[in-house]
Amino acid sequence: MRVKITTFNFPIRGDDRGSLVAIEESLDIPFPLRRVYYIFNTGHDCRRGSHAHHTLRQVLVCVHGSCKILLDDGQERAEVVLDQASRGLLVDRMIWHEMYDFSGDCVLLALASDLYDEGDYIRNYDEFAALAEC
Ligand code: TYD
Secondary structure, three states: OOOOOOEEEOOEOOEOOEOOEOOOEOOOEOOOOOEEEEEOOOOOOOOEEEEEEOOOOEEEEEEEOOEEEEEEOOOOEEEEEEOOOOEEEEEOOOOEEEEEOOOOOOEEEEEEOOOOOHHHEEOOHHHHHHHHHO
């Protein structure tokens, strides 16, 4: 079975002034929102992420440009292209993820369920794979 992919299509509230997407915690994404960060000015050859989290849940939205996300549950992998400002991708707890193939204009927004905590990171793939097996 392929790793489960959960995406969200946020409604675009457009009018003649342009487009607007609103994302509300627990309504549009399945967790309370405690942190927002975004990645930009990333070189095309750069690979980011390469870790999993014990408990953190995140939704990634490519609000400008495009990039690819690799999701790995310890058994299966899947690649997702993000290139729409109205589409969110769930990166759940205990999912190894990598971000790459950033377009020059990419702005990748991350909506996170908790504050930054280095102790929640699993940065070694073998350690992640062993934990994922349990
Ligand atoms: P890092 O986790 O390496 O980024 P990525 O997983 O996207 O490759 O984070 C880069 C730096 O930013 C690192 O020094 C930790 C810091 N950081 C914060 O201070 N707060 C945050 O919310 C995040 C995500 C990172």
